[in-house]
Amino acid sequence: MLVPTKKQRFQANVLPHLNSAFNLACWLTRSRQDAEDVVQEAYLRAFKFFDGFHGDDSRAWLLTIVRNTFYTWYQEQQKQRQETAFDEEMHDFGAVDVAGMAFADNNPETLLMQKDSERQLQQALQALPLEFREVMVMRELEELSYKQIAAIVGIPIGTVMSRLGRGRKLLAAILAPARQEA
Amino acid sequence: MMDHQETLELLPAFADQELGIVETQEVQRHLDSCPDCQREYAAQRIVSARFKKDAIYFNAPPHLAQRIGNALPPEPARAGSRRFSWISLGGALAAGLALVLGLGLYLNLPSDQERLTDEVVASHVRSLQVDHLSDVVSSDQHTVKPWFNGKLDFSPPVVDLAPQGFPLVGGRLDYLAGRPVAALVYRRAKHPINLYIWPSNERDAAPQLQNHQGYHLVRWTWDGMNYWTISDLAANELQNFVGLVRSTVRQ
Numbered sequence A: 001m002l003v004p005t006k007k008q009r010f011q012a013n014v015l016p017h018l019n020s021a022f023n024l025a026c027w028l029t030r031s032r033q034d035a036e037d038v039v040q041e042a043y044l045r046a047f048k049f050f051d052g053f054h055g056d057d058s059r060a061w062l063l064t065i066v067r068n069t070f071y072t073w074y075q076e077q078q079k080q081r082q083e084t085a086f087d088e089e090m091h092d093f094g095a096v097d098v099a100g101m102a103f104a105d106n107n108p109e110t111l112l113m114q115k116d117s118e119r120q121l122q123q124a125l126q127a128l129p130l131e132f133r134e135v136m137v138m139r140e141l142e143e144l145s146y147k148q149i150a151a152i153v154g155i156p157i158g159t160v161m162s163r164l165g166r167g168r169k170l171l172a173a174i175l176a177p178a179r180q181e182a
Numbered sequence B: 001m002m003d004h005q006e007t008l009e010l011l012p013a014f015a016d017q018e019l020g021i022v023e024t025q026e027v028q029r030h031l032d033s034c035p036d037c038q039r040e041y042a043a044q045r046i047v048s049a050r051f052k053k054d055a056i057y058f059n060a061p062p063h064l065a066q067r068i069g070n071a072l073p074p075e076p077a078r079a080g081s082r083r084f085s086w087i088s089l090g091g092a093l094a095a096g097l098a099l100v101l102g103l104g105l106y107l108n109l110p111s112d113q114e115r116l117t118d119e120v121v122a123s124h125v126r127s128l129q130v131d132h133l134s135d136v137v138s139s140d141q142h143t144v145k146p147w148f149n150g151k152l153d154f155s156p157p158v159v160d161l162a163p164q165g166f167p168l169v170g171g172r173l174d175y176l177a178g179r180p181v182a183a184l185v186y187r188r189a190k191h192p193i194n195l196y197i198w199p200s201n202e203r204d205a206a207p208q209l210q211n212h213q214g215y216h217l218v219r220w221t222w223d224g225m226n227y228w229t230i231s232d233l234a235a236n237e238l239q240n241f242v243g244l245v246r247s248t249v250r251q
């Protein structure tokens, strides 16, 4: 009789969370292409560390690795940018891929994007600083608990709460600047 | 008594139902008499709801699973070992199923419950593949319920929980524990929930939660029916769903 190999156990436990991994990576990188690279790298890392994983929350575990992989990637990007010192590119980083990633293919998400209020929201979200965007995506889209988010991001639960609170206020302000000033 | 500043700080967690009972009550008490906090609470809820409703959920493209599979280090070949491929996410997940069944054989003592758990997870995973969540797509319980007529030898209770945030999206026939069962599909935000129902001659049993392969499952028996539900929702949300199903079915 067969004992499952590491690869087989990995497939059964970690692969089912591919959508969550990709969703988070898209929101962090703001680009489908970069998200694919980050997710692939994260899966390779996860596979390497899989022997050391004994918990039952494989989704949160994977997302921790996706997030760490992203930040490593992000720092390299920043460094390269500083070296080449293309100011325009830096400024464009936020805005460009919003459209790029949404219109890159023909899936239903693309069609959704064409609706105005949704596009407005999407752009507002993409403009949020990373530290807020990541906790909001984990809470609202992945529906993780404060405790799970705290473990993934490596911050106290109280900080998860205040980041969500501030992130929502910020988002409301971006969406309705006129009302805020009044 | 909680003061204004403390309450303001706790409002995000209050809106997310992440506070303990005592704190929840204290925040509620302050909220009842403070228009400022009421406004702030409403603002938190509105942004959160809009995010959930309108933000894009980026599903992985089909080729990504294959790309990752190709990039993983190759395993040393073993005599007689079953070959698994990463042809597609579907293929890989089917492989996961084969593995689960193979593992059961290896241990040689899978209890019925364990085997059923594996079957339910496999069915759930399968249902998430290429549009096979439901055969009858309807949010109307009066459409879904008759659809099962003639397809099953029992009539599953079909309830809609849209007002409570768990809209019914459809139903399909599935096969579990060696028999056809009703699978009802609900959603919570972007997360599908499968609810399986089939007749039982066992005694009523209270809901039992378990975690398997990153999914939460709850099973219970009531009034001659077995119920199993599974989702990648947080445990408390799925339990909340179970509570709603149970109270609605009893009515």
Ligand SMILES: [Zn+2]
Binding pocket: B003, B004, B005, B007, B008, B030, B034, B036, B037
């Ligand atoms: Zn107040």
